[in-house]
Amino acid sequence: xxxxxxxxxxxxxxxxxxxxxxxxxxxxxxxxxxxxxxxxxxxxxxxxxxxxxxxxxxxxxxxxxxxxxxxxxxxxxxxxxxxxxxxxxxxxxxxxxxxxxxxxxxxxxxxxxxxxxxxxxxxxxxxxxxxxxxxxxxxxxxxxxxxxxxxxxxxxxxxxxxxxxxxxxx
Numbered sequence: 001x002x003x004x005x006x007x008x009x010x011x012x013x014x015x016x017x018x019x020x021x022x023x024x025x026x027x028x029x030x031x032x033x034x035x036x037x038x039x040x041x042x043x044x045x046x047x048x049x050x051x052x053x054x055x056x057x058x059x060x061x062x063x064x065x066x067x068x069x070x071x072x073x074x075x076x077x078x079x080x081x082x083x084x085x086x087x088x089x090x091x092x093x094x095x096x097x098x099x100x101x102x103x104x105x106x107x108x109x110x111x112x113x114x115x116x117x118x119x120x121x122x123x124x125x126x127x128x129x130x131x132x133x134x135x136x137x138x139x140x141x142x143x144x145x146x147x148x149x150x151x152x153x154x155x156x157x158x159x160x161x162x163x164x165x166x167x168x169x170x
Contacts, residue, residue, distance in 0.1 A: 006046050013039035026072050030065060037061040048123070051131040075165060 016036040023029040037060045044053035125134055139147055 002046060006043065009039050009042045009046065013043065027069070030068050030072065033068070034061050034065050037065070048126070049131065049135075051135065 013036055016032050016039060019032040020029050020036060023032055037056055041053040041056040041061070044050075044056060129137075
């Protein structure tokens with residue numbers, strides 16, 4: 001039952017994430033992103049990571065989405081006219097790579113249950129130290145480099161979006 005719910009919510013998270021990309025209206029795209037965040041929170045709950053699920057809802061579905069909606073309103077993005085541009089090679093290549101990635105993940109995930117997804121965290125460790133202590137210990141000791149790389153990538157994304165926003169106005 002738990003594995004079925006995990007697969008269902010994972011599939012719905014993927015579908016809503018695709019709808020973020022495929023939606024023509026930016027506000028609809030933002031709303032699909034909120035739905036994706038909620039499905040991700042359910043996935044965290046199924047993996048017994050309640051603290052991360054709550055942070056997912058509060059931080060991403062709440063605060064970050066409000067900033068995105070605010071940015072959409074401030075930039076005054078209008079719905080563009082119908083796309084008459086033919087399908088480019090990059091879109092076809094991107095779709096092909098997405099299909100290959102999906103099948104690779106499917107092959108890697110076959111035969112593995114929820115226990116394989118938990119990693120080094122055990123229920124006994126959670127009961128003894130608590131969710132936040134275990135998470136912070138792994139995040140700031142074993143996974144410090146990936147944590148810092150993600151922070152640099154997010155900063156680069158913000159700088160890039162500011163540059164693109166300023167480029168059109170100057």
